[in-house]
Amino acid sequence: MDWITTVDHKKIAILYLWAGGLFFGIGGIEALLIRWQLIKPMNDFVDAQTFNELITMHGTTMIFLGVMPIIFALMNAVIPLQIGARDVAFPFLNALGFWTFLFGGLLLNLSWVMGGAPDAGWTSYTPLSTSAYSGTHGVDFYTIGLQIAGLGTLIGGINFLATVITMRAPGMSYMRMPMFAWTTFITSAIILFAFPAITVGLVLLTFDRILGANFFEPGAGGSPVLWQHIFWIFGHPEVYILILPAFGIISEVIPTFARKRLFGYSSMVFATILIAFLGFMVWAHHMFTTGLGPVANALFAVSTMLIAVPTGIKIFNWLFTLWGGSVRFTTPNLFASGFIPTFTMGGVTGVMLASAPADFQFHDTYFVVAHFHYVIVGGLVMGLFAGLHYWWPKMFGRMLNETLGKWTFWTFIIGFHLTFFVQHFLGLMGMQRRVFTYLPNQHFDTLNLVSTIGAGLMGVGTLIFLTNIIVTSRKPPDAADDPWEDGRTLEWSIPSPPPEYNFKQTPLVRGLDALWKEKMAGNKGMTPAEPVGSIHMPSATPLPFIMSVGIFIAGFGFMFSRDDFGGGFVSFLFNNYIVTGLGLLITFGSMLLRSLVDDHGWHIEPEELEGR
Amino acid sequence: MMRTWLSARRLLPLIAVFGTVLAGCGREDLSVLRPQGPPAESSLGLMKLAISIMIVVLLIVFSIAAYVLIRFRRKPGQDEIPEQIEGSFKLEVLWTVIPLILVIVLAVPTVRTVFALGENHSGDKNAIKVKVTGHQYWWEFEYPDFGIKTAQDLVIPAGRNIAFELTTNDVLHSFWVPSLSGKIDTNPTGATNRFSFSAPKEGVYRGKCAELCGPSHGFMEFKVKAVSNDEFKQWIEAQKAPAVLPEDPALAQTFKDQCLKCHAVGDQGLAVGPNLTGIGSRESVAGILLNDDTRQDGAPVEENLKTWLHDTQGVKPGNRMPDPSKDMGLTDDEIDRIAEYLASYKLN
Ligand code: HEM
Ligand SMILES: [Cu+2]
Numbered sequence: 001m002d003w004i005t006t007v008d009h010k011k012i013a014i015l016y017l018w019a020g021g022l023f024f025g026i027g028g029i030e031a032l033l034i035r036w037q038l039i040k041p042m043n044d045f046v047d048a049q050t051f052n053e054l055i056t057m058h059g060t061t062m063i064f065l066g067v068m069p070i071i072f073a074l075m076n077a078v079i080p081l082q083i084g085a086r087d088v089a090f091p092f093l094n095a096l097g098f099w100t101f102l103f104g105g106l107l108l109n110l111s112w113v114m115g116g117a118p119d120a121g122w123t124s125y126t127p128l129s130t131s132a133y134s135g136t137h138g139v140d141f142y143t144i145g146l147q148i149a150g151l152g153t154l155i156g157g158i159n160f161l162a163t164v165i166t167m168r169a170p171g172m173s174y175m176r177m178p179m180f181a182w183t184t185f186i187t188s189a190i191i192l193f194a195f196p197a198i199t200v201g202l203v204l205l206t207f208d209r210i211l212g213a214n215f216f217e218p219g220a221g222g223s224p225v226l227w228q229h230i231f232w233i234f235g236h237p238e239v240y241i242l243i244l245p246a247f248g249i250i251s252e253v254i255p256t257f258a259r260k261r262l263f264g265y266s267s268m269v270f271a272t273i274l275i276a277f278l279g280f281m282v283w284a285h286h287m288f289t290t291g292l293g294p295v296a297n298a299l300f301a302v303s304t305m306l307i308a309v310p311t312g313i314k315i316f317n318w319l320f321t322l323w324g325g326s327v328r329f330t331t332p333n334l335f336a337s338g339f340i341p342t343f344t345m346g347g348v349t350g351v352m353l354a355s356a357p358a359d360f361q362f363h364d365t366y367f368v369v370a371h372f373h374y375v376i377v378g379g380l381v382m383g384l385f386a387g388l389h390y391w392w393p394k395m396f397g398r399m400l401n402e403t404l405g406k407w408t409f410w411t412f413i414i415g416f417h418l419t420f421f422v423q424h425f426l427g428l429m430g431m432q433r434r435v436f437t438y439l440p441n442q443h444f445d446t447l448n449l450v451s452t453i454g455a456g457l458m459g460v461g462t463l464i465f466l467t468n469i470i471v472t473s474r475k476p477p478d479a480a481d482d483p484w485e486d487g488r489t490l491e492w493s494i495p496s497p498p499p500e501y502n503f504k505q506t507p508l509v510r511g512l513d514a515l516w517k518e519k520m521a522g523n524k525g526m527t528p529a530e531p532v533g534s535i536h537m538p539s540a541t542p543l544p545f546i547m548s549v550g551i552f553i554a555g556f557g558f559m560f561s562r563d564d565f566g567g568g569f570v571s572f573l574f575n576n577y578i579v580t581g582l583g584l585l586i587t588f589g590s591m592l593l594r595s596l597v598d599d600h601g602w603h604i605e606p607e608e609l610e611g612r
Numbered sequence: 613m614m615r616t617w618l619s620a621r622r623l624l625p626l627i628a629v630f631g632t633v634l635a636g637c638g639r640e641d642l643s644v645l646r647p648q649g650p651p652a653e654s655s656l657g658l659m660k661l662a663i664s665i666m667i668v669v670l671l672i673v674f675s676i677a678a679y680v681l682i683r684f685r686r687k688p689g690q691d692e693i694p695e696q697i698e699g700s701f702k703l704e705v706l707w708t709v710i711p712l713i714l715v716i717v718l719a720v721p722t723v724r725t726v727f728a729l730g731e732n733h734s735g736d737k738n739a740i741k742v743k744v745t746g747h748q749y750w751w752e753f754e755y756p757d758f759g760i761k762t763a764q765d766l767v768i769p770a771g772r773n774i775a776f777e778l779t780t781n782d783v784l785h786s787f788w789v790p791s792l793s794g795k796i797d798t799n800p801t802g803a804t805n806r807f808s809f810s811a812p813k814e815g816v817y818r819g820k821c822a823e824l825c826g827p828s829h830g831f832m833e834f835k836v837k838a839v840s841n842d843e844f845k846q847w848i849e850a851q852k853a854p855a856v857l858p859e860d861p862a863l864a865q866t867f868k869d870q871c872l873k874c875h876a877v878g879d880q881g882l883a884v885g886p887n888l889t890g891i892g893s894r895e896s897v898a899g900i901l902l903n904d905d906t907r908q909d910g911a912p913v914e915e916n917l918k919t920w921l922h923d924t925q926g927v928k929p930g931n932r933m934p935d936p937s938k939d940m941g942l943t944d945d946e947i948d949r950i951a952e953y954l955a956s957y958k959l960n
Contacts, residue, residue: 008922020908041824046878047827047929048827048828048830048929049827049929049930050828051828052824052827052829076791088779097803108708112749120824121824125783125784125823125824127751127782127783127800128783128784128824128825128826133782133783133826139656151731154641209825217837218800218802219800219844222709223803224799224800224803225799226785241866257684258684258692258695259694260696261693261696261697261698262697263697263698263699263700263702263796264697264698264699265697265698265700265702267704269649281730287794289794289796289797289822290797290799291797291799291803291805293730294726294727294730295730297730298722298723298726298727298802299717301722301723302719302723305715305718305719308711308714308715308717309708309711309712309715311667312708312710312711313704313707313711314706315673316676316703316707317699317704319676319677319680320700320703322680322684323676323680323684324684324694324695324697325684325694326684326686326690326692326694327684327686328684328685328686329685337677337681340673340677341670341674342642342674343675344669344670344674345670348666348669348670351662351664351665351666351718351857352659352663352666354722355658355662355722355728355803356661356725356726357654357658357722357725357726357794358655358656358658358662358722359658359794360651360729360793360794360795360796361652361655361659361754361790361794361795361815363786363794363795363822364695364786364795364822364823365822380710425637425638428637428638428643428644428645429637429638429639429642429643429644429645430638430639430642430643430644430790430791430818430820432788432822432829434824434829434830435829436827436829436830437828437830438830439833439902441908441909442639442642442818443638443639443643445638464657520693581774582838
């Protein structure tokens with residue numbers, strides 16, 4: 001119950017982590033099934049339709065429901081602490097964002113048991129995704145599930161923007177903000193501009209499918225290429241929504257374990273902003289083979305290549321942070337140092353893909369599958385592993401086991417390279433992506449086998465990580481405030497896990513790496529910026545949960561509003577939009593309640609603070 | 613020890629890259645790395661340039677990483693605080709400018725090739741015009757200048773430029789012959805795509821659909837058959853010849869009533885399904901049952917036709933052809949005889 005009504009950013013972080021972990025597991029199992037099917041030519045482990053559902057759900061789940069929530073988990077856990085705040089700007093909205101994400105994700109995954117999962121790829125290109133060619137409700141689950149989940153992401157993004165802008169501790173200017181706070185800030189800005197685009201696309205596609213509109217119907221004057229533009233205007237920035245937080249994590253982990261401040265901090269900030277900006281200008285590099293013509297192709301090719309420049313700046317800055325440092329190889333730092341070369345490999349294939357005439361050969365092949373997994377798994381997932389091991393003691397008060405952590409790292413990274421390195425060659429040798437099987441004698445067999453074995457090894461790595469979590473959670477909480485001993489930022493100046501008000505007294509920030517600065521000046525902790533006083537806290541409330549349930553019900557109602565239930569009461573409920581109305585009533589009713597009932601929250605008084 | 617191994621392991625992939633690229637891996641009729649025509653060659657040229665630049669970049673990053681990770685690891689008892697360096701303007705400018713130069717080195721030939729490959733050959737009098745139409749899950753090739761249509765096998769004269777016009781009849785597909793040229797999507801009419809390639813050497817090249825188009829997307833293959841100019845002319849004439857129907861009049865009638873509702877042979881029937889003229893001399897049945905009398909890479913054409921007609925959904929899940937026995941009411945014997953007839957329907 002406590003978990004359903006909480007508005008505390010630290011608890012919401014944990015909710016995001018469990019929910020993201022759950023979906024990540026589902027997506028991982030889907031990946032293993034895909035790889036099992038491709039282990040040999042003409043395999044019939046799953047049929048063609050199921051395979052297409054698997055790849056669609058794997059991609060969609062991983063991107064929207066697996067890694068994004070884990071990113072949000074870390075942001076929620078860390079950002080208020082890093083900037084010296086007591087919570088995010090809008091705690092109620094924070095809870096609402098989580099619950100809409102969760103219910104959107106549940107809706108999407110219910111498709112497996114409700115008559116067919118989406119099957120048009122995570123990109124859902126029209127006309128394949130229109131009702132003429134995708135007859136089950138699968139794509140409806142996709143459009144409506146993602147609209148609901150996307151609402152949560154957008155709410156979260158706006159919340160972090162507001163938090164970073166307004167709630168930094170005294171003295172923390174933008175140029176004294178930790179890198180992870182910076183990347184969160186920029187990521188949130190990308191979310192603010194990119195998510196509305198996909199939402200519009202999903203709404204239009206829903207209209208096409210459920211209300212018979214013709215936005216993407218070629219026969220009726222609609223354009224399938226329009227969908228591709230809308231999708232990628234969102235889809236390309238989405239890639240940066242994923243990778244920038246990983247950049248942020250690496251920029252925190254490396255300085256801590258090298259005992260050195262981040263090399264070239266201001267160029268890192270500048271590079272992040274530049275990457276985000278360019279990220280919006282290059283969407284059509286996903287469409288080189290669509291036939292946009294040489295002028296468009298040339299422009300988008302060159303602008304894409306430019307992204308290599310700020311990315312290169314980042315990589316060399318990390319390397320030179322390590323240079324001359326005193327480097328300790330804890331699990332987080334293993335992942336961070338594994339990240340640099342691995343991500344670089346994904347980056348260089350990105351530049352290769354940007355060369356449009358070469359992309360005519362790479363596009364839609366396993367070369368691309370290899371490329372984006374190098375970026376997403378080799379970059380982002382490694383970054384998340386680094387971040388999770390790094391901040392685990394702060395989130396849960398317990399250190400993860402180092403030995404198991406090292407095993408996780410080695411099995412995961414070796415499995416990863418085995419799985420995806422060979423896929424570059426599969427693509428170049430003529431294997432298209434999204435194929436449910438392939439004919440023998442094409443020289444594809446051995447490499448596919450290797451790839452599947454690697455995937456198994458990554459699975460083992462993930463299981464070791466889970467074991468580590470279970471083993472750790474059985475130990476008593478014992479983590480020190482600054483368990484890595486070389487913490488540089490504010491979160492390490494308070495207990496692990498932090499009390500619900502985070503900072504008894506808001507700290508005064510006197511420079512970049514605020515805590516490190518105090519430590520070097522010989523101080524025990526941060527200097528407070530205010531006397532001990534009464535702390536205002538927001539009240540717990542079930543309303544965000546109830547509002548999300550309402551949207552969830554409305555989604556179902558709308559989705560089945562055209563179905564033939566063979567008459568009777570169920571038809572009456574669905575076909576007259578009664579279920580939809582009911583769901584919306586719950587949501588808007590809760591909103592009304594929230595507006596009418598004044599809740600001023602509560603206070604923690606100084607006596608209580610001192611009493612602990 | 614562990615660290616040394618770490619850096620060695622990071623170099624392995626690189627060695628593998630060079631090794632395999634030099635060995636030129638994959639089938640000659642399929643691999644991007646073994647180009648058989650000018651557009652595929654220019655794509656590969658760019659790839660080689662890009663990969664050389666990128667390998668240099670990787671080598672630099674990997675060696676710095678290896679050096680740093682080995683050289684600066686904290687030794688037991690080492691407790692001093694390293695100097696907190698702010699950054700270095702010179703170094704940072706250096707690694708902004710160098711990537712910029714590398715990008716320019718790659719961007720210039722990229723742009724040049726984009727425009728070269730984007731040239732429109734549809735007005736070229738010497739080019740053979742072919743209209744490609746994608747269908748779930750087969751390919752239709754129409755030669756407007758000769759008034760003929762065929763399916764699955766694209767027959768072209770070696771050395772001549774082929775000017776393509778591509779569309780789709782249903783969902784998006786993408787037309788790809790890796791060893792001859794990069795891919796291009798087939799969009800619905802109104803967004804017709806054009807491109808061209810040529811195959812200097814006679815031979816058969818494997819083509820694929822590269823855009824997810826439904827369950828049998830992976831099976832939407834086709835062949836490009838480059839033949840001599842004379843052979844091409846003969847093929848055109850044979851293709852135009854009046855239809856050959858089964859000798860047995862009863863079977864001929866069944867074939868006409870049931871099969872020619874969708875398919876065409878010679879001057880008869882409808883071509884909403886794949887044109888069957890001369891199917892006995894094609895490279896494959898349904899694009900994926902490879903015809904090979906030696907049985908190394910497939911089966912004899914007659915056997916393939918039987919396999920297809922007895923179980924169309926099993927061969928290509930989700931395809932749109934009605935089932936001969938269930939939907940058209942043909943007996944097994946009729947199916948086998950139709951298969952025999954089709955197998956013997958050769959063009960030479
Ligand atoms: C155990 C790890 C993973 C394995 C073995 C794996 C494997 C695969 C395979 C075999 C495909 C299908 C390729 C195709 O034919 O199109 C695929 C697609 C995809 N994967 Fe993964 N994957 C893994 C993890 C991830 C993660 C963590 C993400 C993202 C966060 C991800 C994102 C995607 C996406 C977006 C697609 C494209 C789906 C589509 O074509 O619609 N994968 N993956
Ligand atoms: Cu296809």
